[in-house]
Amino acid sequence: MTLDKFEEFVIKSTTKEIISYVMEVKLIGKESLKCATNMHFVPYIRAIDNYAWRSLDSSCCNYKQYISLRQDTFFEVFNVSLKDIMRIIIKYCCKQQLYNITMSLDISESTIKELLTKLSQVFQKLTLKMKNLADQAI
Numbered sequence: 001m002t003l004d005k006f007e008e009f010v011i012k013s014t015t016k017e018i019i020s021y022v023m024e025v026k027l028i029g030k031e032s033l034k035c036a037t038n039m040h041f042v043p044y045i046r047a048i049d050n051y052a053w054r055s056l057d058s059s060c061c062n063y064k065q066y067i068s069l070r071q072d073t074f075f076e077v078f079n080v081s082l083k084d085i086m087r088i089i090i091k092y093c094c095k096q097q098l099y100n101i102t103m104s105l106d107i108s109e110s111t112i113k114e115l116l117t118k119l120s121q122v123f124q125k126l127t128l129k130m131k132n133l134a135d136q137a138i
Contacts (some may be wrong), residue, residue, distance in 0.1 A: 089119065
């Protein structure tokens with residue numbers, strides 16, 4: 001799939017489809033375990049993405065509490081939708097300048113800078129891990 005087709009998919013998809021895709025590529029867990037019970041994937045209006053994990057087991061310490069899908073993930077610190085985050089990443093991968101990304105999306109420049117900085121840190125850690133693995137293989 002080309003980046004253009006992927007961006008088209010992101011733009012046309014619903015929030016639930018974006019969440020399913022992000023779960024499929026393992027950027028967010030497909031399930032959540034708290035208190036040794038499975039949490040349910042449920043709609044939640046107060047969440048950024050309108051979905052959350054919720055325990056319906058009365059013996060669970062988190063009974064009826066909503067827990068963010070983003071908890072303990074790369075996306076946790078950002079207060080924009082997953083769709084917008086994906087669009088920023090796509091535009092960054094296409095080597096668009098920060099100014100162009102800011103103008104094409106209705107997101108503050110500081111949020112975009114923060115996302116790209118965090119993304120760069122993740123890439124650096126990944127590159128370092130790959131280099132260490134390559135050194136061990138030799």
